[in-house]
Amino acid sequence: NAGVTQTPKFQVLKTGQSMTLQCAQDMNHEYMSWYRQDPGMGLRLIHYSVGAGITDQGEVPNGYNVSRSTTEDFPLRLLSAAPSQTSVYFCASSAYGTGYTGELFFGEGSRLTVL
């Protein structure tokens, strides 16, 4: 059982380049979310989805796009990378939204550096 899988694990971009961070889960979870983790700060929610075709913004959505065409996949797109987007990104999934007490499973993270 793979759980939540993120790719790539490491990526270096130049300012202005675009890329997509991939996230897939094999637990048939409805809720999926993306976070960024910066030194000295708690994880911050970027975007989330409560089911296929439904997405919503979190605390820090600017500069990021998401879509949810299937239950399994929730990619995060950076259209024009900026140095301020250098961070570690985590994808997570849960059977239901975080307002419920179901466990939230995290991927292993994707470390992005923007030069």
Next chain:
Amino acid sequence: KNQVEQSPQSLIILEGKNCTLQCNYTVSPFSNLRWYKQDTGRGPVSLTIMTFSENTKSNGRYTATLDADTKQSSLHITASQLSDSASYICVVSAWNNDMRFGAGTRLTVKP
């Protein structure tokens, strides 16, 4: 503003000793509080989940407490082991999917 504050920022203890980590929050309307363990370079892993009606929950040597009236939680680690060295993150969720993370407490257990 919904916030989660953790203390201390870092802590060093000797193997076998106990320790307690603190979490204060202002998230509303409160739904649940979670404690996660995050090893360096890894994703967070859940330790406990508590709703407002629960004031204690244990997971092996980890015991979390919750006082919903004062909006405080603690995580007590008993008989620490070297493998307990990690960051411990307090996470509080509201009913509207607003989930706030504390900055974490970095615990180092020394032999």
